[in-house]
Amino acid sequence: MLHLQSITKTYGKKQILKDVSFSIQAGEIVGLVGENGAGKSTMLQILATLSKPTKGKIHLAELSYEEHTKDIRKKIGYVPQDIAIWEEFTVEENMLFFEKLSWINKSKQQLKQLCLDMELDKWKEPVNTLSGGMKRKLNLAISLIHDPEVLLLDEPTVGIDLKSKMEIGNYLKEQATLHHKIIVYTSHDMDEIIRLCDRVLCIGEDPFYYDILVQKKKNVVTI
Template sequence: MITAENLTKKFGRKEVLKEMDFFIEKGETVGVVGPNGAGKSTLLKILATIMNGTSGTVHIDGLDAKKEKKKTREKIGYVPQEIAVYHELTARENLRFFGKLARKSSEESWMRRCEEWRLAEHLDKKVKHLSGGNQRKLNILIAMLHDPDILILDEPTVGIDISAKHEIVNDLRQLGSEGKTILYSSHDAQELETLCSSFLILKEGELLFYGSKQKVRQFGSVTQSKNFAETLGEIVG
């Protein structure tokens, strides 16, 4: 589904990503993990076709992400860290506006998602009056308007309360059960453990580890008494 081969990214002389190779299968939910400055956001932007790698290739469902951007973007929903919606418009107005851009979207389909995500009762509120959790939900739902096969999320629950985080993680788990491929970046180990079946672990621009949740413990060489958060902490340092 997603293949990276010898993927590198440089900003001037600084090498932010260093010869990465991995293959993500359809339907996987992958945690993208690492300390600040590890290259997580850069990697996600390249996979989402927002940024080009300096060298190497990325293929999304057989498409060259650099050469076939338009077709590739039809398969991807990208959720940035910032709330990328119009705060002076209502949630409904935002969904209608971005839905027209998405073309494939129908009001019936996004209304159904809003009901599932407990946002329907807030649709006629201006975004600036929504809770942080509901703003984050709206941000994700807009990325899903064209019903993408792949959802790429860069710290989508940052700055919201624990209850709202749990709701979003559970909703994303449901999307995973529907067969969506999800890449999820977060510093919250509990979220990652609950949601993700495998992990890409980055450190200083290098791919330190890619594998299943079970293999994370083995890679970390830690005792079984340590919990998952401590395991991740040891690996990324």
């Protein structure tokens, strides 16, 4: 279980997250929605240990984020909002590079399969010749190399075609239900949020997203 207790984040005088508390069980896909600047990426960066909350505590099962940061990192897969891959290397070279950085040994075949699971079949192509959507698929595949317990995905399907979106969505569902992963996921695509997420957390005071999700009978709370 991922448990957040009274998380507050301020940048200078600006308070982004205000006393946020929630828990996510293994096997759950939780959507994080809100307008531009609401704090979705900030929340994911905190959950990815890349940014520290100003106040509050986070635990993954019995591990405290403050005391066990290294152990926590091994259990987390993070896809940042901005693509982070080696542009001049091929898909294969990127996968092999990030496998070396991970704490797990995967065969070339397993790495290739991970890309195929993301509907990416450009194994030998240099990344700078891929489309934006294909790069995102590669970023997703990289985040899965070390078989993380928690997947933090910041707008992972922006620019990805509908067919691949559906297939990646099905793959993520399977990761949650069959492999009991915790998935926290942001998107501005409400259809996708409705299709994929078990529960939605709506950041900010604007009721726009909240109202849409309530109308669709989605399990949603504001934070």
